[in-house]
Amino acid sequence: MTLLDGRAREGRFARVNPVAKLAASGLIAIPLVLTLDVVSAATALVLEMLLMPFAGVRWREFWVRTWPVWLAAPLTALTIALYGEAGGTVHLEWFVIRVSDGSLELAAATFFxxxxxxxxxxxxxxTVDPTDLADGLGQVLRLPARFVMGALAGLRMVGLFIDDWRALELARRARGVADRGRIRRLFGMAFALLVLSIRRGSKLATAMESRGFGAPGRRTWARESRFGVAEWGLMLIGLAIAGIAVGVSVLTGSWNFILGPS
Structure with missing residues (x-):
């Protein structure tokens, strides 16, 4: 299983160590988690979209992969607008729904x-390959090899879930039990997939133990995970986005530290 498309695999961004990508995402997310205001989130989003073409991902691939985010953002904002903390002028009030200036402002901030x-x-x-990510976690972050290799093995099994689901569906249709009761069929297939996954996981764990993955001692790695200029540069870009977003928010007086006194 791979998370890469053809173009992304060949791009320069794909060769950046996954640990640096993880760190850059964290550097952007941490300050945005600590505040809830429109300015900081919108500033960070604008800077990210300006840099998006350099990620080496086709726009079609971008929209296909990120549509759940574009769907979740307005739905989350709608929930905040209807049920968020009221403040200022109340525009609509019915039962537990109360739309006000305060809730609308929080909804916009949540959306961005x-x-x-x-x-x-x-x-x-x-643009992350699971094996590259495991190499980085084990060699750069020095995480326990047993945990890293177990997580890698489990991640590679995720791709089989779709194939198993399709096989179960075709088998049930061949037996004539998939025409009625969609809800009941859904739970039955989910339980069957769970049982199959547990069995496969047990066999995989036994196979890995027999090959010495759980042996004590220092583990060797087939490929060296490098962390150099490109990786530090990506982290600096993430830090710059976070710093500019926070700076603009503070200068405009919009900074709303959610852990501060109310």
């Missing part, structure tokens, strides 16, 4: 905040 945090994370990890 979700996009600014989620979009760069999705785009960066479109």
């Amino acid at each position: 905040r979700v996009l600014a945090i989620a979009l760069p994370s999705v785009v960066m990890f479109l």
